[in-house]
Amino acid sequence: MSLAELICPAGTPAALRTAVDAGADAVYCGFQDATNARNFPGLNFTPEELAASVAYAHDKGTKVLLALNTYPPAGKVDLWRQAADTGARLGVDAFIVADMGVADYIARTHPGIRLHLSVQAAASSPEAIRYYCENFGVKRVVLPRILTIPEIRQIKREIPCEIETFIFGNHGLMVEGRCSLTNYLTGQSTNMDGVCSPASEVDYARHADGSMSSQLAGFTIDCFGAEEKAGYPTICKGRYTAPHRPDGYYAFEEPISLNLSRLLPELIEAGVHAFKIEGRQRSKSYVRGVVRAFRAAVDDIKAGREAKIADLIALTEGQKQTQGAFETKKWR
Amino acid sequence: MTESSPVTFFPARLPGSGLASRLACLAVQPILLRVVRRIAARHPSIFARLGPHQTTDFLIDPVELPFALHLRPDPAAPILRAVPRDKAPRAGATIRGRFLLLLELVDAEEDGDAAFFSRDLEVTGDTEAVVRLRNALDDVDGSIAEETAAMFGAPGRAVLARLRRAYANDMHRR
Amino acid sequence: MAVKDMTKLTLGPIAYHWSAEARRDFYARIADEAPVDEVYLGEVICSKRAPFHEADLPATIERLERAGKTVIVSTLAEVMLKRERKATGDLAAMDAPEIEVNNAAGLYARGRRAHRIGPFLNAYNEATIAWMAGQGATHVCLPAELPGPAIAVAAQAARDLRLGVEVQVFGRAPLAVSARCYHARAHGRTKDNCQFVCENDADGMPLRTTDDRPILRVNGIQTQSECYVDLLPETERLVADGVTHLRLMPQAVDMVAVARVFRATLDRTLSVAEADVRLAALCGDTGLSNGFYHGTAGYRRIAMASAG
Numbered sequence: 001m002s003l004a005e006l007i008c009p010a011g012t013p014a015a016l017r018t019a020v021d022a023g024a025d026a027v028y029c030g031f032q033d034a035t036n037a038r039n040f041p042g043l044n045f046t047p048e049e050l051a052a053s054v055a056y057a058h059d060k061g062t063k064v065l066l067a068l069n070t071y072p073p074a075g076k077v078d079l080w081r082q083a084a085d086t087g088a089r090l091g092v093d094a095f096i097v098a099d100m101g102v103a104d105y106i107a108r109t110h111p112g113i114r115l116h117l118s119v120q121a122a123a124s125s126p127e128a129i130r131y132y133c134e135n136f137g138v139k140r141v142v143l144p145r146i147l148t149i150p151e152i153r154q155i156k157r158e159i160p161c162e163i164e165t166f167i168f169g170n171h172g173l174m175v176e177g178r179c180s181l182t183n184y185l186t187g188q189s190t191n192m193d194g195v196c197s198p199a200s201e202v203d204y205a206r207h208a209d210g211s212m213s214s215q216l217a218g219f220t221i222d223c224f225g226a227e228e229k230a231g232y233p234t235i236c237k238g239r240y241t242a243p244h245r246p247d248g249y250y251a252f253e254e255p256i257s258l259n260l261s262r263l264l265p266e267l268i269e270a271g272v273h274a275f276k277i278e279g280r281q282r283s284k285s286y287v288r289g290v291v292r293a294f295r296a297a298v299d300d301i302k303a304g305r306e307a308k309i310a311d312l313i314a315l316t317e318g319q320k321q322t323q324g325a326f327e328t329k330k331w332r
Numbered sequence: 333m334t335e336s337s338p339v340t341f342f343p344a345r346l347p348g349s350g351l352a353s354r355l356a357c358l359a360v361q362p363i364l365l366r367v368v369r370r371i372a373a374r375h376p377s378i379f380a381r382l383g384p385h386q387t388t389d390f391l392i393d394p395v396e397l398p399f400a401l402h403l404r405p406d407p408a409a410p411i412l413r414a415v416p417r418d419k420a421p422r423a424g425a426t427i428r429g430r431f432l433l434l435l436e437l438v439d440a441e442e443d444g445d446a447a448f449f450s451r452d453l454e455v456t457g458d459t460e461a462v463v464r465l466r467n468a469l470d471d472v473d474g475s476i477a478e479e480t481a482a483m484f485g486a487p488g489r490a491v492l493a494r495l496r497r498a499y500a501n502d503m504h505r506r
Numbered sequence: 507m508a509v510k511d512m513t514k515l516t517l518g519p520i521a522y523h524w525s526a527e528a529r530r531d532f533y534a535r536i537a538d539e540a541p542v543d544e545v546y547l548g549e550v551i552c553s554k555r556a557p558f559h560e561a562d563l564p565a566t567i568e569r570l571e572r573a574g575k576t577v578i579v580s581t582l583a584e585v586m587l588k589r590e591r592k593a594t595g596d597l598a599a600m601d602a603p604e605i606e607v608n609n610a611a612g613l614y615a616r617g618r619r620a621h622r623i624g625p626f627l628n629a630y631n632e633a634t635i636a637w638m639a640g641q642g643a644t645h646v647c648l649p650a651e652l653p654g655p656a657i658a659v660a661a662q663a664a665r666d667l668r669l670g671v672e673v674q675v676f677g678r679a680p681l682a683v684s685a686r687c688y689h690a691r692a693h694g695r696t697k698d699n700c701q702f703v704c705e706n707d708a709d710g711m712p713l714r715t716t717d718d719r720p721i722l723r724v725n726g727i728q729t730q731s732e733c734y735v736d737l738l739p740e741t742e743r744l745v746a747d748g749v750t751h752l753r754l755m756p757q758a759v760d761m762v763a764v765a766r767v768f769r770a771t772l773d774r775t776l777s778v779a780e781a782d783v784r785l786a787a788l789c790g791d792t793g794l795s796n797g798f799y800h801g802t803a804g805y806r807r808i809a810m811a812s813a814g
Contacts, residue, residue, distance in 0.1 A: 012381075012471035014440075041460050042381040042467030071630040073652060074659035101633025121610070124586045124685075127594070128610035135641075146586065146685030174682040174729070175584060178626060180651040181681050181722075184731055184804035187797065189651055192630065199460040206456060217803060220715040230449050236682070240713040240721065242692050248716045251688055251724065255449070283470050284440040315446045325685060332686045332697040 004264070004298045005274040007065065007164060008291050011043045011281055016053045018284045019062075023295030026063035028096060029053070029280065030194075034076075035083040036067040037120055037176075038280040039194030051090045063093040068106075069118035071099045071177070071191040081105055088113055096142070097121075098177050103136040116140040116164070120177035120191075126158035133161050140164055142276060145172055145258060146325045146332075149270050156271030163271060167260040168290055169278025170317065171324055173236040173253045181235040185217045197234045204233075222255075229319045231255020237317070255318030260326055261294070261309040265301055267326075286315050348398060348417030356398045357414040364401070367480050368412035372405075374479070379407045381468035385461040391415075391423035394431035405465070425457035425465075432499030437466070439475045513745050513772055514543040515765060516672065518755040519550045519580045521680070521725055523704045526559045532756070533566045537573035540762045541769040542754065544576040548597070550583050550608055550626070552687070552726045553590045554700070567603060578604040583626040583683050584727065585611040606647070618642040622670075625649055625680065630656070632663035645670035647753065650679040650735065653801035654743065661748035670750045675737035676764060676785075677755025678710065678723055678730035679795075679804055688724040697727075709758035720793075731804060733795035738771055738785055739778050739810040740799055763788050778810075 008024035010016035019027045030036025032044040045053065050066075057064045066087040072080045080102050084095060088110045095113060097103045098120035106115060119142040123129045132138040140162040143152065156163055174181070183189040186201045201217040210226025214233035221238040224230045231237045236252040245251075260267065264275070275298070277290050293310035300307040313319055325331045372378075379386055382405055392401040400420050404411040415421065427434070429452055436442035437453070444466050447453035455462050469476070481488040517536060520529065536545060547566060549556040567577045581594050590611075597605050598615035607613055608624035622645040623629050623638050629646045638646065646664055648657060648671065661671040689711060690700035704711075710723030710730055723730040734757060737744065741752060752772075754764055767784050770776035776784075786794060797806035 014471045014473050042464035073656035074631040077631050077633045100637045104637045125591055125611045127614040131610045131614035174684050179682040183651050184681050187802040199463040202459040220717045283443045286443040330696045
């Protein structure tokens with residue numbers, strides 16, 4: 001039975017409180033280091049901040065999920081183990097993991113705390129999901145954003161755990177946990193360091209005609225005309241040329257965000273247990289707006305009313321939105 | 333980085349140099365110093381999130397004001413001063429947009445990424461410095477703008493309210 | 507030196523959609539001429555391509571084994587559709603030859619029976635390698651982006667558990683996979699209606715930045731590095747650190763000659779400097795890189811401080 005839990009991003013303690021107050025059923029967050037996949041400058045929690053945040057959330061009946069969803073490189077595994085121990089001590093409600101070694105450690109050391117399988121583990125078949133359930137006791141899988149709703153429904157029939165899907169935010173194109181594009185250009189790894197297009201390597205240049213180009217580590221990712229909406233300087237949303245595409249095109253995807261607000265009833269019906277909102281790197285303003293909108297929508301659906309969906313287009317990348325693979329496999 | 337060229341596409345730009353600008357700077361200077369000292373004293377957590385960029389020089393450029401703002405968020409000696417655009421210091425990072433948008437960003441009433449996507453906000457220079465400043469300010473509960481306005485009592489709050497209405501109307505018309 | 511003699515040269519699975527005929531010719535030549543010890547076969551990238559060369563697989567295996575090569579069949583990196591689940595399950599059910607698993611679905615299907623861990627399974631560290639060894643893994647190919655010091659720790663851990671340890675030393679680095687086919691997208695098609703347009707790019711489809719700098723290669727759902735990884739100068743260090751197998755990825759160059767250069771370097775019949783000059787000549791205009799190994803941007807070429 002789907003409970004349609006709303007799982008909301010928190011990049012700072014203030015954002016966490018904002019999400020809780022806006023009606024999150026659970027918030028997810030990470031420490032200020034490589035143990036999570038949003039290891040961005042000035043973002044995330046110290047252990048002291050997490051302790052206070054857990055108290056705030058629990059006081060209001062909201063769960064706290066700790067993301068430990070990167071892959072420790074050999075020789076540095078202790079940092080991830082210590083993060084898990086700290087999280088357990090502070091009373092987090094679940095760990096979100098990707099690495100098998102990390103999952104194994106938590107399953108053995110903190111068996112009383114739930115394990116959720118991160119999207120970074122890229123488990124996209126019933127067999128892969130069952131592998132993690134049977135070996136590490138995983139209670140919930142966060143599905144990659146590559147499946148259609150009929151495929152999700154089929155998976156649900158064949159797995160023993162809950163399903164969480166993304167419903168709003170960054171529309172990752174590459175299979176998460178299998179992408180080294182950032183490392184190829186910058187020397188900082190998404191999997192090992194938790195970064196994606198690190199700000200320290202990003203440059204924006206403004207030109208006389210009002211256009212703006214974005215560069216990552218000196219490579220031109222895109223150039224937006226004066227009237228064009230912009231996107232993140234991520235490699236998978238860049239414009240490139242190919243031999244038969246000399247004018248440049250979005251080889252992977254254009255700047256666009258995922259928005260599944262219109263598909264919520266179908267997702268619930270397919271057996272999705274929890275809805276995830278992406279955006280730990282975004283502001284309190286984003287968290288407030290998006291969480292409120294989806295709280296109202298989910299409450300409407302649960303009460304048997306037609307959901308009134310607030311317009312969130314202003315918050316989307318490139319000010320465009322898509323239902324991606326969830327709507328049609330033609331997306332592939 | 334290529335050299336920044338003059339902004340040509342922001343509306344309602346006021347002159348940011350010359351005598352008028354210098355006089356305007358002189359008028360607001362004492363206020364700004366009080367503001368930044370007060371914020372630094374009340375929100376020490378900002379500095380941890382700034383990390384190595386506590387000593388970075390930020391140029392905050394409200395396009396419709398007759399001057400830009402120079403910010404150095406150094407906890408030991410915070411600087412916030414108005415500078416004529418032609419006398420602006422060499423900044424580590426520049427943040428450019430309409431004044432009220434910048435104010436709403438400080439207060440997390442607007443989302444910085446969204447303002448960037450819509451091209452209402454421009455960032456040049458050290459992008460990490462800007463991201464750290466944004467995240468540091470975003471972790472402040474309450475409204476820095478309100479706090480600042482309150483320093484000047486009822487007249488201060490009235491000015492802020494008027495600015496916000498003007499901004500909201502303007503955004504509505506666009 | 508005993509350790510050096512034990513080092514095996516392997517040929518990874520063909521990442522591209524080469525025609526059945528091209529594959530037959532390629533493996534015939536590998537069998538007859540290439541000084542590689544082990545050869546990985548099978549379709550790793552796109553399940554739609556598999557039917558084109560599946561029928562030849564038994565004959566290719568037989569041909570290579572007759573030439574004294576060990577053959578391993580690799581499974582798909584991405585498993586989502588029914589046909590992908592079935593293909594993975596079918597391979598996992600085989601007794602021989604060995605299999606290399608590239609997706610957790612394959613691990614599930616294989617259970618505790620012996621298998622190799624492929625580069626797409628994210629064996630980044632000693633804890634994960636120990637877990638995998640406990641589940642029947644006999645061999646692990648480390649992720650392409652793992653830097654040298656981590657390779658050393660991982661290799662030692664794997665050796666302690668009696669696992670073989672493999673590192674890619676030549677060819678385009680695998681950088682990402684997706685559910686979307688970028689070859690089809692480039693030609694205005696969808697994955698289901700791709701008409702196998704990827705067959706035209708034997709070494710991947712080049713992408714350049716809009717200011718004309720080469721950056722990436724598209725191979726169906728996979729994105730690869732523009733540069734070929736070249737760890738020739740690092741082979742001695744890798745072997746000293748416990749790496750047992752060095753992987754060459756098939757590119758559209760003379761792979762027999764590439765294998766000979768690496769073999770000669772391992773045998774010390776060719777100096778590293780001379781070998782690198784020959785390798786560069788074989789690779790034409792394609793840049794060579796070793797940035798990942800040195801913990802910097804993958805596309806970079808770091809000059810080796812004299813090997814220890």
